[in-house]
Amino acid sequence: MENGQGPMSKSERSRVFRYGGDFADQRIVRAEGAYIYDSDGRKILDFTSGQMSGILGHGHPEIVAVVQEMVAKLDHLHSGFLSDPVIAFADALAEMLPEGLDRVLPLSTGGESNEAALRIAKTFTGGFEVVAFDRSWHGVTGGAAAATYSGGRRGHGPTLPGVLTLPTPHAYRSPFNRDGVYDWRSEFEFGWEIIDRQSTGQLAAVIVEPILSSGGIVELPDGYLTALQEKARERGMLLILDEAQTGMGRTGDNFAFQREGVVPDILTLSKTLGAGLPLSATITSAAIEEDCHDKGFLFYTTHAADPLPAAVGSKVVEIVVRDQLAERARDLGDYLLSQLRDLQQRHPIIGDVRGRGLLLGVELVADRRTKTPALEVGMAVGQRCLELGACLNIGRRSMSGVFRIAPPLIVTRDEIDLAIAIFDQALGECVTS
Numbered sequence: 001m002e003n004g005q006g007p008m009s010k011s012e013r014s015r016v017f018r019y020g021g022d023f024a025d026q027r028i029v030r031a032e033g034a035y036i037y038d039s040d041g042r043k044i045l046d047f048t049s050g051q052m053s054g055i056l057g058h059g060h061p062e063i064v065a066v067v068q069e070m071v072a073k074l075d076h077l078h079s080g081f082l083s084d085p086v087i088a089f090a091d092a093l094a095e096m097l098p099e100g101l102d103r104v105l106p107l108s109t110g111g112e113s114n115e116a117a118l119r120i121a122k123t124f125t126g127g128f129e130v131v132a133f134d135r136s137w138h139g140v141t142g143g144a145a146a147a148t149y150s151g152g153r154r155g156h157g158p159t160l161p162g163v164l165t166l167p168t169p170h171a172y173r174s175p176f177n178r179d180g181v182y183d184w185r186s187e188f189e190f191g192w193e194i195i196d197r198q199s200t201g202q203l204a205a206v207i208v209e210p211i212l213s214s215g216g217i218v219e220l221p222d223g224y225l226t227a228l229q230e231k232a233r234e235r236g237m238l239l240i241l242d243e244a245q246t247g248m249g250r251t252g253d254n255f256a257f258q259r260e261g262v263v264p265d266i267l268t269l270s271k272t273l274g275a276g277l278p279l280s281a282t283i284t285s286a287a288i289e290e291d292c293h294d295k296g297f298l299f300y301t302t303h304a305a306d307p308l309p310a311a312v313g314s315k316v317v318e319i320v321v322r323d324q325l326a327e328r329a330r331d332l333g334d335y336l337l338s339q340l341r342d343l344q345q346r347h348p349i350i351g352d353v354r355g356r357g358l359l360l361g362v363e364l365v366a367d368r369r370t371k372t373p374a375l376e377v378g379m380a381v382g383q384r385c386l387e388l389g390a391c392l393n394i395g396r397r398s399m400s401g402v403f404r405i406a407p408p409l410i411v412t413r414d415e416i417d418l419a420i421a422i423f424d425q426a427l428g429e430c431v432t433s
């Protein structure tokens with residue numbers, strides 16, 4: 001089919017169900033490296049890595065080669081078959097991960113990987129209650145959506161019973177931050193006291209992102225994961241870490257949990273695992289897998305253990321390790337962070353800059369004292385950035401007014417400089433007008 005010309009017309013757009021607000025006007029026809037291209041040939045820097053997934057940029061030649069080979073040779077199978085690419089993928093992941101994370105369930109999406117994790121935890125513990133952060137995002141499917149609090153909760157009836165919230169340790173916004181001193185431990189203890197009061201005594205799991213992304217790029221304080229694991233163990237719960245966005249080098253370590261050395265009972269990977277292609281995995285220990293299997297565990301999906309995406313996953317692992325992309329994310333992330341902090345000095349609308357590696361957040365506020373989110377201005381800034389040639393994403397779904405800055409890990413310093421110049425110009429134009 002020929003590409004249309006110019007922006008998407010209203011009638012063209014009206015063909016597609018609006019699954020998350022309105023669509024952008026741009027007609028994107030091509031993508032390569034850190035750029036996407038519209039039908040007028042304009043280059044736009046992709047600083048959201050597509051939907052926070054494409055860590056290798058677009059059209060990475062080695063990924064292209066794997067897809068071309070596999071689609072012709074061994075694409076999709078009955079889910080009862082295993083194939084060599086799937087075994088190689090499970091081996092590659094287990095080798096990259098610490099002991100205790102060595103049984104891999106290959107799936108397609110992040111929501112699915114979390115559904116599987118929650119089902120595993122419930123099967124293993126015999127409980128059903130799940131604890132999640134009050135700014136979380138784990139997906140839009142039943143169990144994952146019930147444990148998602150940063151958006152999408154209203155308008156479609158009850159969610160699963162038994163999901164309890166823990167306050168997100170949000171240093172910038174927490175009421176436990178008084179005069180710049182954040183007492184996260186008191187907030188944490190307070191949160192667990194409330195959970196224990198609400199629980200019916202059948203706690204199964206706590207599920208968290210090591211850095212909350214959709215919730216506004218919120219890093220957990222040092223020591224938090226250790227404390228969380230302790231609370232989970234005391235109550236016989238499993239700790240599930242959702243590294244959809246933080247896994248595969250993005251935050252400066254291969255996995256964000258490595259920073260504190262807390263090995264979860266279950267790890268879920270998606271988005272970055274397929275570097276833009278639909279691939280996810282739920283990973284746990286042999287003991288948990290064997291117990292679940294003995295109890296008749298079932299999570300049978302059409303694309304479980306498909307060879308084509310598995311081969312892509314192995315190649316992503318290989319490239320991330322071989323090209324030391326975690327180190328690259330750390331170095332370039334430090335540079336990008338310093339550039340964003342510099343912008344903060346010059347633009348009072350920037351209330352906070354935070355994050356780790358190449359997963360950074362810039363929070364816009366109407367007033368630095370009251371910290372009122374400046375969402376409307378943020379949307380205008382985001383729109384202007386797009387016109388000027390950079391896709392920088394403002395957290396629309398969660399109404400947070402936080403730009404999530406997450407370029408592919410192959411981004412260059414020059415591309416970072418260009419994005420910063422565009423952001424600077426857009427902030428200057430939109431805030432004064």
Ligand SMILES: Cc1ncc(COP(=O)(O)O)c(C=O)c1O
Pocket residue numbers: 109110111112114137138139140209213214242243244245270271
């Ligand atoms: C941390 C996290 N987990 C899970 C998901 C859901 O993934 P998917 O949209 O592939 O189902 C997302 C999506 O934004 C996410 O950010």
